[in-house]
Amino acid sequence: MIPTVHARSIIADVSSVTTTLLNALTRRDLTEDVYLTGLIARLTNNNTKLTQANMEMSAHSLLPSIDKKRGEYVQAVFYEVKAKRRWPDDSVREAAEQVYKVIEKYGLHTINKSYAEESANINALLCDLEEEEIKAAVTSLNGFAGLLNQLEMTQKEFEAAYLQEVKQKVDADKNRSATELSLELRSQLNKELVTYVNTMARVRPVEYQGVAEELAVIIEDSNRRVRSRLKKAIEPEVTGKSNVSEKN
16 A cells, blocks of 8 residues: 655655656556556656756755855955055055055945845945056055955856846746645645555556555655654754853
8 A cells, every 4th residue: 555645745855756756657667557657747747847946946045155155255355454454564554554445435244234235335345446546556465356356256146146036036926836836746646646556556456566565665765754854853952961152
């Protein structure tokens, strides 16, 4: 008897178990079973849509990592200029003071602003440092121009990722979400595939018993992982007296 796919399966669980089930089914010659062949085609189509929707959701997570990277370059720019303001060489110190007058308008708190505000500040900062009267000072600070180039490249990388996210959100308004597709796919698996193969295994065991047994193993393996994850989520955290704060 094939079990149903666990009701608490998340999107990744449903996508994974569907892919494995489809691989198992397509290895067998089921072409004479018109209903099952059609069901496999519908499951494949929906699983492809779910995979694509899930990939688009995952792409959103690129923004925080790129934002963190550009924040690190902003900090490096500020700290580099501050260090050069205390340089023993007068010419370096004077150039650093000149550059500092430009960057202090924006402040290091730029990295704590919203995505839009931070982008505006970084672009304005880079533009100000390109002005002719400040360009010579920038060039005279060894390695500083290269640091600005890295910041500019990271800013462009962030803007490209941000535009991609906007496009994905627009597309999401037109298409069903990964969650909706996952629920529909799980329903198809449980109400159509599992029900059908269980019935065929009972009335035509010679042809379908082996299929049913293989599908049962695949689904039970997926359900076991889901139950294990749920168990970990509800287990109380064990803490000892020796625990100390990691705060620096």
